[in-house]
Amino acid sequence: MTDFAVFTRADAALEPRLRELYARHREAARRVDWSYAYLLPWEKGRNFEREPWSPDQRRLREPLYVAVETALLTEANLPWFTVSLDGIFRGSLTVLHDFLRAWTAEEDQHSDLLQTYLLLTRNSDPGRLHQLRHQVVEQGFTVEYDTPIEVMVCTTIQELATRAFYLSVARAGEAQDPDLARILRRLARDESLHYGFYRDVIAAHLYADPNYVWPVARVLQDFNMPGHAMPDFNRRMKLIAEQAGYGPSEYYHQVVEALVKYWGVERLKPTLAGAIAARYQILAYTHRLGRVVRRLEGGRRSGGPGSQPDASPV
Ligand SMILES: [Fe+2]
Numbered sequence: 001m002t003d004f005a006v007f008t009r010a011d012a013a014l015e016p017r018l019r020e021l022y023a024r025h026r027e028a029a030r031r032v033d034w035s036y037a038y039l040l041p042w043e044k045g046r047n048f049e050r051e052p053w054s055p056d057q058r059r060l061r062e063p064l065y066v067a068v069e070t071a072l073l074t075e076a077n078l079p080w081f082t083v084s085l086d087g088i089f090r091g092s093l094t095v096l097h098d099f100l101r102a103w104t105a106e107e108d109q110h111s112d113l114l115q116t117y118l119l120l121t122r123n124s125d126p127g128r129l130h131q132l133r134h135q136v137v138e139q140g141f142t143v144e145y146d147t148p149i150e151v152m153v154c155t156t157i158q159e160l161a162t163r164a165f166y167l168s169v170a171r172a173g174e175a176q177d178p179d180l181a182r183i184l185r186r187l188a189r190d191e192s193l194h195y196g197f198y199r200d201v202i203a204a205h206l207y208a209d210p211n212y213v214w215p216v217a218r219v220l221q222d223f224n225m226p227g228h229a230m231p232d233f234n235r236r237m238k239l240i241a242e243q244a245g246y247g248p249s250e251y252y253h254q255v256v257e258a259l260v261k262y263w264g265v266e267r268l269k270p271t272l273a274g275a276i277a278a279r280y281q282i283l284a285y286t287h288r289l290g291r292v293v294r295r296l297e298g299g300r301r302s303g304g305p306g307s308q309p310d311a312s313p314v
């Protein structure tokens with residue numbers, strides 16, 4: 001019986017490669033303008049005491065403001081993501097801690113940007129929004145994995161899914177509010193940067209030893225978005241899938257398929273029985289998900305029963 005624990009730890013021999021990836025990230029981040037304040041429509045702001053909020057002030061369709069609010073509540077849990085990842089990376093390579101600190105600083109303004117947008121434009125009830133945010137952060141969050149490689153497979157999926165989510169919602173909301181579309185596209189760029197680092201850390205491990213496919217299979221097959229514990233998560237995702245442009249189809253094509261391809265799972269040649277089985281599981285899972293999604297897409301085109309997915313995989 002093989003002990004796969006070794007494939008859940010970052011390989012110290014790859015530290016120079018991970019340092020290169022971190023340097024690449026820093027260079028890309030240096031070229032980014034982090035002054036999010038310039039993206040916000042300040043001219044729309046009004047005083048809530050003098051002019052209280054009422055639902056008729058909302059300008060966005062429900063699926064769109066629900067999408068933005070859901071993203072904000074997910075991003076609001078950043079303190080817990082940082083604490084979890086810091087614990088999981090303890091004793092691992094210092095470059096992972098260096099990246100974690102940079103990542104935290106870059107993610108730090110995401111929830112504030114979305115919250116300020118929702119309040120300035122009066123698309124959210126301020127009282128309810130603060131209450132929800134408090135509830136979500138107070139609930140806390142622990143990452144479902146406790147090893148560096150598993151957690152980085154998870155963050156790769158999460159960053160790519162978040163990027164795809166922002167781009168899809170931006171497209172769906174463009175005509176209603178170009179300011180919102182601009183904000184979401186800007187956030188998608190940050191998520192792309194983070195995705196690139198995590199994705200290539202995993203790629204470096206798979207290249208060095210294809211048996212690292214074992215933790216990839218474990219995480220990919222039961223991935224949950226970190227916001228799944230927030231109030232009404234399933235209802236939110238259903239509404240977003242049906243009317244705000246991001247659902248199982250986008251998750252399959254833009255996340256699962258893209259990653260399986262990028263990591264070259266088809267071509268990998270693991271040598272250990274458990275890893276050989278893991279590679280097959282990934283291919284079988286991707287195939288199954290593809291079949292379900294194609295059925296949904298077929299139903300959507302014909303307006304049949306398959307047009308209403310029950311739940312999103314994200
Ligand atoms: Fe983010």
Ligand SMILES: [Fe+2]
Pocket residue numbers: 107159162190191194
């Ligand atoms: Fe992110």
